[in-house]
Amino acid sequence: MTDQVGANEAAAAQVCSFLQRRREQIAQRWADASLFRTVFTLSREEAVEACKAVVDALADVALSGRPEDIAAPAFGTVRDQLGRMAASRARAGFTPAQISEEVAALRAPVVELLRGEFTDSSEATAQEGVLALTVLMGSLRLVVMETALSAGEELIARQRLQLLEVATPVIKLWEGIVAVPLIGTLDSARSQVVMESLLEAIVAQRAQYAILDITGVPTVDSLVAQHLMKTVAAARLMGAECIVSGIRPAIAQTIVHLGIDLGTILTRAGLADALAYALAQQGIEVSAHRMARASTR
Amino acid sequence: MPASRDVTAARVAIGSDTDLAWVRQQVRQAAAGLGFSLVQQTKLITAASELARNTLIHGGGGYMEITPCPQGTAPGLRLSFVDSGPGIRNVEQAMADGYTSGGGLGLGLSGAKRLVHEFLLDTCPGRGTTVTITAWATVVPSARPEAT
Ligand SMILES: Nc1ncnc2c1ncn2[C@@H]1O[C@H](COP(=O)(O)OP(=O)(O)OP(=O)(O)O)[C@@H](O)[C@H]1O
Ligand SMILES: [Mg+2]
Secondary structure, three states: OHHHHHHHHHHHHHHHHHHHHOHHHHHHHHHOOHHHHHHOOOOHHHHHHHHHHHHHHHHHHHHOOOOOOOOOHHHHHHHHHHHHHHHHHHHOOOOHHHHHHHHHOOHHHHHHHHHHOOOOOOOHHHHHHHHHHHHHHHHHHHHHHHHHHHHHHHHHHHHHHHHHHHOOOOEEEEOOEEEEEEEOOOOHHHHHHHHHHHHHHHHHOOOOEEEEEEEEOOOOOHHHHHHHHHHHHHHHHOOOEEEEEOOOHHHHHHHHHHOOOOOOOEEEOOHHHHHHHHHHHOOOOOOHHHHHHHHHO | OOOOOOOOOEEEEEOOHHHHHHHHHHHHHHHHHHOOOHHHHHHHHHHHHHHHHHHHHOOOOEEEEEEEOOEOOEOEEEEEEEEOOOOOOOHHHHHOOOOOOOOOOOOHHHHHHHHOOEEEEEEEOOOEEEEEEEEEOOOOOOOOOOOO
């Protein structure tokens, strides 16, 4: 058992010294591999430098004696670079499986170099070295995939957040009148954002009327209705009257069957009707001419 | 007359908020494909949204099974919401308007029942809950130029 551990450590040390000694040749070979060649298209020097950074990191991981450790600190130095490379391949339309294949393709040239160092590649030290190197290259592949995937998740989360904000603009329709045209699914996260931006706008604009237009909301179930009611209640506390507009006929029928009582909420058929109501409440008389101007503001 | 699209039985996992949106999407597609009117679609989708959320929140997740279910010439759609969560101890209470064990409006179960033609609640405390709803499209016969 301890013999095995000793052998593993010896193999790792052997791989480490091999990577350090043959750094230049390995980098030259990798620079021709599709992964590096297609990412660093501007200059070969750049590709070779990037390859050397990866060789150095791998040598450090080998030095730690645990080539299978994808959490090794030494990978940290190239994680960023590998992530950017994977992202660049993904942007070029490559699937994760294809990117993984490209990383795997880096193994053959370096294993070939290591084998070449032994006159008899069937001897035990040669086999153990190749095995350790193969494990190390497998770790590299996992690190690249892990980095690529977490970058993807981050991107999706960031886009989702941006979408939330973009999709809930609070518009000032008139002095003292703000409106939010809601579009899409009104889930809990969404309605939280809506409520916050609406309340902020009510304060900032000193609005007395807030219009929630749900023309673009496909489904109004009990949770959506509850969110609407809470938003209306909060707006009231801020001293603004809320008007819900854009309840389509199919949705009106469904709400009634569902048993939701929107009786305490002021509703109007369309956004224009809601605006006309709010204007009238402020003593502004609305003629057809005036409304046409208001809607182009 | 729009050709009704092929609607086949399918199973949709319910494990997250995004899955709820997917459930609604699938029901909308199936109902529209079978020729449900806009009001009928909206009712069924809303009922599905309620039951899927119960499966997720109260049942701890599960799945929806969607099966076409024609009756005579009327196309129909049957949806089952299945979980193996805590089950419902007092069905009568749960079905009552306004009863909620959480912070809801307590209209999910009773409201869904009013939105569809058939409603079946099968639950066993400690074993799970299955709610099956069915709705049939009332297809308005297209006017024939010469009725015989
Ligand atoms: N799948 C389920 N598993 C376990 N308990 C359930 C399940 N579905 C409903 N219940 C119980 O029945 C109660 C009533 O459900 P219902 O959907 O009518 O209201 P709610 O979910 O509490 O609120 P909401 O109006 O937002 O739907 C729930 O509060 C819950 O205790
Ligand atoms: Mg519910």
